[in-house]
């Protein structure tokens with residue numbers, strides 16, 4: 503089940519990173535063959551959901567590609583433990599969800615989101631080089647890939663939040679799933695306002711290992727997170743693939 507692209511070759515140069523989600527991903531992902539369909543029919547447990555939360559970008563950053571470490575042509579990278587985050591979007595029968603938009607957003611190393619309410623509060627005291635948001639369109643294998651940082655604790659409105667990365671999945675222009683992915687066994691998880699309310703099955707489904715990337719000389723990490731949706735791929739295709747990202751529910755109206 504584990505999907506792990508050869509991330510070392512993906513980001514060997516800045517130029518490669520700038521190719522964006524489509525160019526970068528398809529070349530990498532197309533080398534993998536998946537034979538999941540059928541083998542896990544009706545056997546997968548859907549990933550636990552949670553709300554979008556109030557910090558989805560209220561205005562999109564200047565760069566929205568899948569490399570959150572570099573914003574456009576910036577020379578200075580974002581600060582943090584660089585993490586190669588990948589996985590697949592599957593339906594509950596194990597069928598890959600193709601042409602599905604995966605969005606992630608998270609705070610920077612200073613605990614600040616790319617959201618007006620946070621940026622105005624912290625002024626210059628946040629990492630302007632961290633993109634904080636990215637999107638990726640899955641190919642036929644359902645795979646996605648981001649380069650980002652290992653999430654950190656942050657506080658908002660007096661509430662301390664355990665480290666997490668927000669995910670949203672859209673199909674044919676409709677938001678069909680949101681969740682928060684956590685660091686497995688992080689000491690703050692069990693007191694976190696969102697995590698502690700999950701069932702044990704849900705906790706397991708969103709708790710992921712961040713492991714050292716083999717042969718990395720700079721301490722980079724990798725993390726695999728497969729998302730299993732409670733739908734079937736046929737339900738969402740409707741015979742016509744339209745693409746697009748579904749609207750935020752929090753920022754709407």
Ligand SMILES: [Fe+2]
Pocket residue numbers: 555557663666668
């Ligand atoms: Fe959050």
